[in-house]
Amino acid sequence: xxxxSGKICTVxxxxxIFILVYxxxxxxxxxxxxxxxxxxxxxxxGVSLNLIYGFTGQFSLGHAGFMAxxxxxxxxxxxxxxxxxxxxxxxxxxxxxxxxxTPFVVALIAGGVLSALAAFIIGVPVLRLKGDxxxxxxxxxxxxxxxxxxxxxxITNGALGIKGIPEYTNLWWTMGIAIFTIYIVKGLISSSYGxxxxxxxxxxxxxxxxxxxxxxxxxMSFTISAFFAGVGGGLFACLLTTIDxxxxxxxxxxxxxxxxxxxxxxxxxxxxxxxxLYNFLLESLRPIEAGFNLGxxxxxxxxxxxxxxxxxxxxxxxxxxxxxxxxxxxxxxxWFFQSIKKVFKPKKTTEGSTL
Amino acid sequence: MEILNLDNITIxxxxxxxVKDFKLELQHGELVGLIGPNGAGKTTVFNMISxxxxxxxxxxxxxxxxITGMKPDRIAKLGIARTFQNVRLMDNLSVIDNVMIGxxxxxxxxxASAIFRFPGYVREEExxxxxxxxxxxxxxxxxxxxxxxxxxxxxxxxxxxxIRALATRPKLLLLDEPAAGMNPQETKELMGFIQKxxxxxxxxxxxxxxxxxxxxxxxxxIIVLNYGQTIAEGNPAEIQHNPEVIKAYLGVEAQYA
Numbered sequence: 001x002x003x004x005s006g007k008i009c010t011v012x013x014x015x016x017i018f019i020l021v022y023x024x025x026x027x028x029x030x031x032x033x034x035x036x037x038x039x040x041x042x043x044x045x046g047v048s049l050n051l052i053y054g055f056t057g058q059f060s061l062g063h064a065g066f067m068a069x070x071x072x073x074x075x076x077x078x079x080x081x082x083x084x085x086x087x088x089x090x091x092x093x094x095x096x097x098x099x100x101x102t103p104f105v106v107a108l109i110a111g112g113v114l115s116a117l118a119a120f121i122i123g124v125p126v127l128r129l130k131g132d133x134x135x136x137x138x139x140x141x142x143x144x145x146x147x148x149x150x151x152x153x154x155i156t157n158g159a160l161g162i163k164g165i166p167e168y169t170n171l172w173w174t175m176g177i178a179i180f181t182i183y184i185v186k187g188l189i190s191s192s193y194g195x196x197x198x199x200x201x202x203x204x205x206x207x208x209x210x211x212x213x214x215x216x217x218x219x220m221s222f223t224i225s226a227f228f229a230g231v232g233g234g235l236f237a238c239l240l241t242t243i244d245x246x247x248x249x250x251x252x253x254x255x256x257x258x259x260x261x262x263x264x265x266x267x268x269x270x271x272x273x274x275x276x277l278y279n280f281l282l283e284s285l286r287p288i289e290a291g292f293n294l295g296x297x298x299x300x301x302x303x304x305x306x307x308x309x310x311x312x313x314x315x316x317x318x319x320x321x322x323x324x325x326x327x328x329x330x331x332x333x334x335w336f337f338q339s340i341k342k343v344f345k346p347k348k349t350t351e352g353s354t355l
Numbered sequence: 356m357e358i359l360n361l362d363n364i365t366i367x368x369x370x371x372x373x374v375k376d377f378k379l380e381l382q383h384g385e386l387v388g389l390i391g392p393n394g395a396g397k398t399t400v401f402n403m404i405s406x407x408x409x410x411x412x413x414x415x416x417x418x419x420x421x422i423t424g425m426k427p428d429r430i431a432k433l434g435i436a437r438t439f440q441n442v443r444l445m446d447n448l449s450v451i452d453n454v455m456i457g458x459x460x461x462x463x464x465x466x467a468s469a470i471f472r473f474p475g476y477v478r479e480e481e482x483x484x485x486x487x488x489x490x491x492x493x494x495x496x497x498x499x500x501x502x503x504x505x506x507x508x509x510x511x512x513x514x515x516x517x518i519r520a521l522a523t524r525p526k527l528l529l530l531d532e533p534a535a536g537m538n539p540q541e542t543k544e545l546m547g548f549i550q551k552x553x554x555x556x557x558x559x560x561x562x563x564x565x566x567x568x569x570x571x572x573x574x575x576x577i578i579v580l581n582y583g584q585t586i587a588e589g590n591p592a593e594i595q596h597n598p599e600v601i602k603a604y605l606g607v608e609a610q611y612a
Contacts, residue, residue: 184470191469192455192462192480195448199456202445209405211431211460211523220466328447 006333017175025171033171034239035279040174041235042275044181046259047268048228053257054265055189056221057201058127059135062119063229064252065142068149068245069118070111070230071237075162076100076155077107078238087163090153097155104168108177108234115230116223118145123222127215130204142253149245161244162237169239177235178272181228186268188224197221198266262317264324269331274324285309356383358527358559359417364410366403373399374410374583381527386553386560388574390567390594392603395580397563398440401529404561405437406430417527432460436525438516440532440563446505450496453504453515454487457522490518494548510541514548521552527559528552534566542566546573571595579603 024036045063052060076084076097084093092098102110126137149156156162188194196217199207208214237243259278263270288309291301317325359381366374374396381387389397402408404415406427414423422430436457445453462483464476491497494514499507504515513533520528533549534542546569553560564570570577571591579587579594581603587594594600 187470187472188466191472191476192459192464192483193466193469195452195456196459198448198452199445199459202447203443205407205427206439206443206445207456208427209407209431209437210456210519211428212456213426213428 009333009336014179017179021171021175035283036171036276037169037174037239039276039279040171040178041169041232041239042256042259042279043178043272044174044228044235045232045256046263046271046275047178047181047185048225048232049256050260050263050265050268050271051185051189051197051228052221052225054260054267054271055194055201056197056218058218058222059131060138060222060225061135061250061253061257062122062138062142062226063256064248064250065138065145066115066119066226066229067233067236067252068142068145068248069115070108070233071243071248072149072156072162072233073111073114073230074104074107074234075165075237075243077102077110078104078166078168079162079164083164087160088153088157090158090160092154093157094154104166104173104238108231111234112227112230115233116227119223119226120219123219124215127218127222139250139253142248142250146245146248149248156245159244159246161242161247163242165237165241165243167238167241169235174235174239177231181231182268182272184224185228189268193217193220201266258314262314262324264326264328266328267324267326267330269329270324270326273326277325281313282306282310357381357419358383359404359415359561360419361400361404361415362413364403364415365412366399366408367411372583374403374580377580377583377585379578381559381561383559384553384557386549386562386573386575388570388577389561389563389580390565390570390577391580391586396583397580398531399583400580401437401531401561401563404430404527404529405435428460431523431525434524434526435529436520436523436527437529438513438520438531438533440535442509442512442516444504444512444516444519446503448504449501450491450504450507450515451484451487451500453519454490454522455483457519458483458486460523487522490522493552494518509536510538513537514545517548517552521556524556525558527561530560530562530564532563532565534564534569542569545569549573 024033045067049060049063052058077100079101081099081101084098122141126134126141129137150159152158189197196207196212199210199212200214200217204214259274260271262278263272263274285306289301289303289306292299357380359379361377361379363376363378364374365372365376377400389400391397399408403410406422406425406429409424414421416422417430417433417435420433422433445456462479464473464479468476488497488500491500494511496511496515496518504512507515513536517530517533530549534545537545549560549562550573552558562570562574574591577589577591577594578585579597579600586599586603587597589597
């Protein structure tokens with residue numbers, strides 16, 4: 001049997017996903033749709049963090065900051081002007097934001113672009129740092145963004161946040177953008193530019209001596225990563241319909257980091273699986289908090305027990321699989337068909353070969 | 356034709372003068388050895404030529420162009436490639452990817468055409484893939500092209516590193532202890548290989564090596580460093596009988612009055 005071409009397989013599976021999304025959006029209950037939406041949103045966020053951390057090797061903890069920029073830009077652009085007048089109670093919204101009203105897709109792109117711009121500006125000086133130092137600097141950047149958002153009420157409504165954002169985000173958007181993100185990032189990392197990024201991750205000095213311009217490639221990766229983080233932030237705003245600066249604390253970055261590390265640094269496939277797994281696991285652990293009976297023993301409801309259990313599970317996983325669920329493994333159609341062949345023809349007898 | 360000129364360069368790290376008034380002129384096509392006891396400053400010289408360090412005083416000229424203070428990637432683009440004393444490969448990338456990285460500075464495709472696989476990009480990529488295979492063929496590594504570079508035996512890693520340096524199409528190649536960790540047979544092959552690539556690629560080679568068989572066997576000229584200063588210079592025969600060199604390597608006989 002000849003192996004079908006990868007492109008055809010991709011098109012077929014995309015159509016399959018299309019149908020699944022259609023069914024899910026129309027048949028599933030709101031709770032499940034919400035979890036799937038969060039999962040797909042985490043795919044976008046996780047894949048973008050994996051680009052800078054997993055593939056380029058630059059430990060960036062600024063994702064919550066980039067998300068915040070995207071979320072606020074998107075929220076301010078999609079809110080109808082009359083409504084902005086109502087919710088901006090501390091100070092009226094500054095011109096021209098108070099009159100602008102754009103479609104969702106324009107708002108998402110604007111959020112991504114602004115976030116990318118911020119990444120470019122801070123990336124040039126900050127990406128000279130290495131390892132933990134870079135992590136601390138980017139973390140500091142994210143905190144600065146959050147504090148600034150808190151203190152410019154004529155643009156962000158300060159600590160009150162923005163409420164009543166139209167709930168545009170549905171499975172079509174989250175899944176569509178997740179697939180788009182994967183397409184772009186996969187295209188990038190399997191290209192000559194991606195090879196240079198991974199060379200930087202593997203050995204910075206060697207890469208530079210081989211003629212890889214470190215600043216250019218790092219800033220490029222950082223900017224693209226921030227673009228998708230910004231778009232993810234926009235999805236987040238229109239999914240939750242309420243944002244305030246507190247939503248973009250370090251915990252937000254930490255959640256994305258868990259998804260990336262859980263799935264395996266440098267594996268897009270791993271990030272996709274981990275993003276959905278993470279959200280389903282968090283939800284499925286909810287009954288623990290409600291109190292339960294285990295045989296004769298009765299456990300009273302303990303708030304927070306869910307996160308404790310989750311952390312323990314995470315610890316066990318990292319103890320046994322240091323490189324995450326998939327390590328550096330990446331899904332490919334070649335691998336897919338080879339494993340199918342193995343399943344259906346377990347052993348080839350050597351009767352044909354006579355020596 | 357003069358290709359490299361180190362004009363009495365000095366580098367200090369805090370209070371330590373690692374290399375002092377080092378002078379070196381390389382003519383096109385030469386194969387020159389740089390030797391000296393451990394800590395003499397040989398690798399520091401390499402690091403200055405390839406742009407990792409900048410000399411504290413005076414300048415470095417490559418093809419009559421001042422390259423002092425340039426970034427390593429720009430220097431690589433001008434035509435200086437090197438290997439490292441402790442092999443620096445991209446361990447988790449495949450052998451072929453390691454070589455293809457060497458071609459990176461000659462690529463013209465822009466980011467968009469790379470992400471969306473425009474025909475021009477695909478052609479360029481196929482071109483460097485073929486060239487990488489040809490280069491790997493020279494060291495019999497083409498059958499291991501999909502293997503992770505870090506899992507190769509040490510000797511092959513050294514060869515791969517040289518191949519990767521050649522992929523940048525250098526005019527000047529700096530080899531930092533290429534024979535380290537090789538057995539006598541491998542060392543012999545390496546000597547032949549160095550002379551071959553020098554001819555095939557029209558290279559000028561500067562070589563650091565502790566294995567005297569290699570240095571005396573293939574270098575036309577040898578420079579001896581000790582404590583950051585040149586103590587001798589000359590052809591292999593002269594160096595072998597130079598009292599200063601013997602003193603640096605073996606120490607002085609105690610003098611009794």
